[in-house]
Amino acid sequence: MVMAIRSLFIFVVILSITVPTLSLYEDQVGLMDWHQKYIGKVKHAVFQTQKTGRKRVVVSTEENVIASLDLRHGEIFWRHVLGPNDAIDGIAIAMTKYVITLSSGGSILRAWNLPDGQMVWESFLQGTRDSNSFLFVPTSSKVDKDNTILVFGKGSLHAVSSIHGEIVWKMDFPAESFEVQEVIQHHDIDTIQVVGFVGSSQFDVYQINAKNGELLKHDSAAFEGGFSGEVSLVSSAKLVVLDAARSTLLTISFQNGEISFQKTYISDLVEDFSGMAVILPSKLNGLFAVKTNTASAFISVSSEGKLEVVDKITHATVISNPLPVSEGQQTFALVQHGDNDIHLNVKQGHDWNSDLLKEKIKLDQQRGFVHKVFINNYVRTDRSHGFRALIVMEDHSLLLLQQGEVVWRREDGLASIIGVTTSELPVERVGVSVAKVEQNLFEWLKGHMLKVKGTLMLASAEEVAAIQGMRLKSSEKSKMTRDHNGFRKLLIVLTKSGKLFALHTGDGRIVWSLLLNSLRQTETCQNPTGINLYQWQVPHHHAMDENPSVLVVGKCRPSSDALGILSFVDTYTGKELNSFGLDHSVVQVIPLPFTDATEQRLHLLIDASGQAHLYPRSAEAVAVFQREFSNIYWYSVETNNGVIKGHGLKSNCDGEVANNYCFGTREIWSIVFPSESEKIITTVTRKSNEVVHTQAKVIADQDVMYKYISKNLLFVATVSPKASGDIGSATPEESQLVVYVVDTVTGRILHRMIHHGSQGPVHAVFSENWIVYHYFNLRAHRYEMTVIEIYDQSRADNKDVLKLVLGKHNLTSPVSSYSRPEVTTKSQSYYFTHSVKAITVTLTAKGITSKHLLIGTIGDQVLAMDKRFFDPRRSVNPTQSEKEEGILPLTDSLPIIPQSYVTHSLKVEGLRGIVTAPAKLESATLVFTYGVDLFFTRLAPSRTYDSLTEDFSYALLLITIVALVVAIFVTWVLSEKKDLRDKWR
Amino acid sequence: MKKKLLLQVFTLLLVISSLHAFQSDELLVDDEEFGLEGGNRQPKERIPDPVVPTRSTPTRRKYSDSDSDSKIQITLEHAFGDTDFFPAATFSARLKTWSHGAQTLTKLRFSRNAFTEVEKQKFQKLLEHDEFYSIRLPSNVLNSPGEDFVMSSVRARCLPRDGLDELFVIHTKNVILLVKLGALRHRGRQEGVNILAVNYGSPGSCPYPRQMKLPAKWSFNSHTVLKNSEQAPRTPIFSEDTLGEQGEGEAVPLPERSFWAKYWMYLIPLGLIVVNAITQAMNIPEEQATGQSGAQPAGAIQRGPSPAVRRR
Incomplete structure (x- = not known):
């Protein structure tokens, strides 16, 4: 057995003796990888109506992206992803050529060149306190004038020159907690009016000289009823706000230094009003909208301050900001939901009953409600005004409507993926063969001639392009059936909006998408969020006639005690099979390694009160579960308290109505990290679907080491509380990083190690018997990566062949965590240049292929590094036998080989996660990287040793064989003839 | 009773290396050995290294005037299955405080109360159902015991051999306490000892299909290991010239x-x-x-x- 292991190992070593490079040739780009660019849910959009800017729209999104989109096709002209902590508060266009963005809570102001997206200038605005932020770009009739931008942020008002970003003047308000709500510009005189609230009950108006920031006038008035939130400015001297109880409308007029309040009860305007009302954000002249529990009411405000309801709409409604069409005239868009379609109305500001445009648009699929609408006008061919509307839907998609049609759509929900799983494609059935005769014989021959030319490097540039195009076309990668190598799969992704997408791994197209109704806002479930998705049913025995399905778990509120939601979705058809709300919360979802007769995987859901609930709810599942009842353990991590607990199952739940699917739990062990010195920052376990090929590792001196392979291991990293902030916030003396390897069944600490003077963030990956983690070393001022390998000593004696022959070994005995297997660990640290966003490891079908670590770098790229660089047995001068084993000489830092970036020249902006899935072919692994962008590729960590490459020329091989056979025959005939001639001589 | 006490007296796990691989970090506690062994300890060190107390003796002698020892008792509680926890044993230890404020537990002694008849019955019940026998220790040994507990459980069938064999692996942690402790009068910067985790089980193996077996003697055979954390290996740093040598080294094999x-x-x-x-x-x-x-x-x-x- 050892010999067999040894020979196999030597074989593997021979295979991997050369460091395999993952690099591709230029013409292989796009062959097995794809890249998609997204921007996220749009928050603001501004149109530019002059010059070339006419054709584009600038948007800012919730993923902190600012992008310029083509209005004709929806493509991205340019795009900038600001960091995750740099949320965009507002955008505007200044001087018709700059896009101004205010971000980071009103402290960073940037200007971008509109045509190409280059940053023109950047200003950091200082302030004393956190406040709301407000961006105001005054409109001016004179273009060449040095326009100033008014920014309120961090408690001060700044006037910033839009040409070079210099702060012209800054003004601090005398009142401490003044929050600016609106800025009103007076064109005739160079003054601006700033209105806002101090606290919740004082209304202030400041009149400021726009040239120098001089405070001209300050009026304030208090209202004992209090204000709440949203403000609607209905004219230059009047605004409408709700009182604190949200049941009364307050009209505040502030003309000539006099502030007067006027109360109107909503119940007087809208019958059957109860509860709370919300003012819909709008800036219309003399009109505002109030959303109540029953309907949206549009209320006009006369110059005397009289309120009058002009219309009531019971459907969900969204209104846009006003769009000035001509002098003194403004229009706005109103979007309502019909049964299956949406109605877009464009109305004139002063006249509710005049519809400039009335369109009914049918949507091709479920996209939920309209969340936002932005309108833009254009001049039609007949010189009249046309309108187009950009709408943001509930599923975060972006649609452009024009002439009653959807011109383009962007599935920007894919920028916020929260869960990924894979699903097989349907098996190719007889009769529905997708294969067809490709081209005629001549085409086929021509193609192969081209390929031969390409191989012999005789092809010209156009021919190379033709070859690549042919490869892309002829490859069967985008078929909708399962392939022999398992390269074609469906990636099922769950997005923040509660929409599921199925992406084809071949070309990344969306096969189906489904907005889950169970994850949409309802009366009972106010703020549902998805948690994750799991493979629910993966049919193997009935693969021909049963479809796989996924389980989507969500909860009603972000808090941990919110009730859970389950939804089951067929992955072939994209239909929701079943969904229901749970009567308990979901804190943890544990997919169990058991399935029932229909191959539905058993899942254990742990609720906030510590009870375990079994799904699927069937008697059979319970029977399967009861068999393994005493062998089910799990752990929970309480990051806030610094406690890790182990749990086991007890009998059925007590105190409840007879429920066979609910089980009580008990605490088995606990580890308490002292809160004064340690704070849990990272916990990592092995992936449940990982396959380990061999437990033994043959080392150089013909010795065997046994990997300690347990699925119940947990890696925990803690830092001292002072060092839990950003790098640089703590000195090396007061920061330390402690790492633990814990057995989750018994709570035994297998390994514990301190890194003095180091701190997080820690990113770790746990695979087989090793852990690699990344952290910052404050003493060395560098990032480090450390590897820990765990070996089983209790099996170390199994080296004697005689013992193995006689069966005196413990290799087949069941492993129990209670046996306290002795383990040894080996570890080593290396410097690493990059900071890291995510780490994962490649997974293959049988676990034979050597592993690569996939590191998502700070530059939003994915770097593949051979696990051999992280071998703790690397030494400065490896012996000859160690070299043969493949141990690299020790270096203090890890090399970064530019060719080993799997994303090659691309960037996965805002990278958040890397998911690997094994293909059926042992040498290949599928890698899906997501963030704002998506990237998919196929890797072969040890090269494709078990198959021919895709561009292998079978024709050349055939021709060679045929030529050889012909040559054999010819020479045979010739030699026969010669023999005969010789004999006749 | 005396015999039992003798049995329960702390055992020295000197030859840990043969039992466990964590050679460097294990704390071996025995009175006699304690006084004999010694090592060098830098008095300047502020954060104590993983401390093997046997090493610290000379330090104590050196600074005997400023060092102070205080006796503490840690109560071990046990539970049978889902019952409540009852006191079962006590660890008495010396809390050594060094001049630089670090505190460590030394001279750990263990005394276990014998099972009463009721407890024996309970334990037998556990054995029959292969249920959990749990123990717990207070997490913070110095102040406010009874708030947080570290807990560990074992399947009851793992324990019986001749008697009842048990092994405690106690992971401790020296903590810098920023709050001045009223009860323990010490200077400004204060360190405490926390029990991070305890792992309880049989010292030997416990093969999976666990056999029902009653112990021959109802007495405990206890072993305790104290563990502190290990230092991470330093990242190798190659100076320039060694790198240069290596660079040359690559060229050298040619001739x-x-x-x-x-x-x-x-x-x-x-x-x-x-x-x-x-x-x-x-x-x-x-x-x-x-x-x-x-x-x-x-x-x-x-x-x-x-x-x-x-x-x-």
Whole structure:
């Protein structure tokens, strides 16, 4: 057995003796990888109506992206992803050529060149306190004038020159907690009016000289009823706000230094009003909208301050900001939901009953409600005004409507993926063969001639392009059936909006998408969020006639005690099979390694009160579960308290109505990290679907080491509380990083190690018997990566062949965590240049292929590094036998080989996660990287040793064989003839 | 009772290395050994390294005037299955405080109360159902015990051998306490000892299909290991010149290649030519020989017709 292991190992070593490079040739780009660019849910959009800017729209999104989109096709002209902590508060266009963005809570102001997206200038605005932020770009009739931008942020008002970003003047308000709500510009005189609230009950108006920031006038008035939130400015001297109880409308007029309040009860305007009302954000002249529990009411405000309801709409409604069409005239868009379609109305500001445009648009699929609408006008061919509307839907998609049609759509929900799983494609059935005769014989021959030319490097540039195009076309990668190598799969992704997408791994197209109704806002479930998705049913025995399905778990509120939601979705058809709300919360979802007769995987859901609930709810599942009842353990991590607990199952739940699917739990062990010195920052376990090929590792001196392979291991990293902030916030003396390897069944600490003077963030990956983690070393001022390998000593004696022959070994005995297997660990640290966003490891079908670590770098790229660089047995001068084993000489830092970036020249902006899935072919692994962008590729960590490459020329091989056979025959005939001639001589 | 006490008295796990791989970090506690061993400890160190108390003796002697010891008792509680926790044993230890404020637990003694009849029955019940026998210790041994507990459980069937064999692995942590403790009068910067985790189980293996077995003796055979954390290995740092040497080292092997290895491509053709020349040279005399013998076949050919001639 050892010999067999040894020979196999030597074989593997021979295979991997050369460091395999993952690099591709230029013409292989796009062959097995794809890249998609997204921007996220749009928050603001501004149109530019002059010059070339006419054709584009600038948007800012919730993923902190600012992008310029083509209005004709929806493509991205340019795009900038600001960091995750740099949320965009507002955008505007200044001087018709700059896009101004205010971000980071009103402290960073940037200007971008509109045509190409280059940053023109950047200003950091200082302030004393956190406040709301407000961006105001005054409109001016004179273009060449040095326009100033008014920014309120961090408690001060700044006037910033839009040409070079210099702060012209800054003004601090005398009142401490003044929050600016609106800025009103007076064109005739160079003054601006700033209105806002101090606290919740004082209304202030400041009149400021726009040239120098001089405070001209300050009026304030208090209202004992209090204000709440949203403000609607209905004219230059009047605004409408709700009182604190949200049941009364307050009209505040502030003309000539006099502030007067006027109360109107909503119940007087809208019958059957109860509860709370919300003012819909709008800036219309003399009109505002109030959303109540029953309907949206549009209320006009006369110059005397009289309120009058002009219309009531019971459907969900969204209104846009006003769009000035001509002098003194403004229009706005109103979007309502019909049964299956949406109605877009464009109305004139002063006249509710005049519809400039009335369109009914049918949507091709479920996209939920309209969340936002932005309108833009254009001049039609007949010189009249046309309108187009950009709408943001509930599923975060972006649609452009024009002439009653959807011109383009962007599935920007894919920028916020929260869960990924894979699903097989349907098996190719007889009769529905997708294969067809490709081209005629001549085409086929021509193609192969081209390929031969390409191989012999005789092809010209156009021919190379033709070859690549042919490869892309002829490859069967985008078929909708399962392939022999398992390269074609469906990636099922769950997005923040509660929409599921199925992406084809071949070309990344969306096969189906489904907005889950169970994850949409309802009366009972106010703020549902998805948690994750799991493979629910993966049919193997009935693969021909049963479809796989996924389980989507969500909860009603972000808090941990919110009730859970389950939804089951067929992955072939994209239909929701079943969904229901749970009567308990979901804190943890544990997919169990058991399935029932229909191959539905058993899942254990742990609720906030510590009870375990079994799904699927069937008697059979319970029977399967009861068999393994005493062998089910799990752990929970309480990051806030610094406690890790182990749990086991007890009998059925007590105190409840007879429920066979609910089980009580008990605490088995606990580890308490002292809160004064340690704070849990990272916990990592092995992936449940990982396959380990061999437990033994043959080392150089013909010795065997046994990997300690347990699925119940947990890696925990803690830092001292002072060092839990950003790098640089703590000195090396007061920061330390402690790492633990814990057995989750018994709570035994297998390994514990301190890194003095180091701190997080820690990113770790746990695979087989090793852990690699990344952290910052404050003493060395560098990032480090450390590897820990765990070996089983209790099996170390199994080296004697005689013992193995006689069966005196413990290799087949069941492993129990209670046996306290002795383990040894080996570890080593290396410097690493990059900071890291995510780490994962490649997974293959049988676990034979050597592993690569996939590191998502700070530059939003994915770097593949051979696990051999992280071998703790690397030494400065490896012996000859160690070299043969493949141990690299020790270096203090890890090399970064530019060719080993799997994303090659691309960037996965805002990278958040890397998911690997094994293909059926042992040498290949599928890698899906997501963030704002998506990237998919196929890797072969040890090269494709078990198959021919895709561009292998079978024709050349055939021709060679045929030529050889012909040559054999010819020479045979010739030699026969010669023999005969010789004999006749 | 005395006998039992003797049995329960702390056992020294000196030859841990043969039992456990964590050679460096294990804390071996025994009174006699304690006084004998010694090591060097830098009094300047502020954060104590993983401390093996046996090492710390000289330090204590040096600073005996400023060091202070205080006795503490830690109560071990146990539970049978889902019952509540009851006191079962006590660890008494010395809390050593060094001049620099670090505190460690030393001279750990363990005394376990014998099972009462009720407890025996409970334990037997556990054995029958292969249920959990749990123990717990207070997490913070210095102040406010009874708030947080570290807990550990074992399947009851793992314990019985001859008697009841048990092993405690206690992971401790020295903590810098920023809050001044009222009860323990110490200077400004204060450190405490926290029990991070305790792992309880049988010292030997417990193979999976756990067999029901009643202990022969209802007495405990206890072993305790105290563990502190290990230092991470330093990242190797190569200075410039070693790197340079290595760089040269890569170039050096070139001349080591044998003459043959370097010039085989010239030598083989040369050899072939030589061989060819030799055969050529050999052929010259041969040719002369064949010249003579070559005449014979000619004669043979001639002989062919000649018989025919003769026949004629």
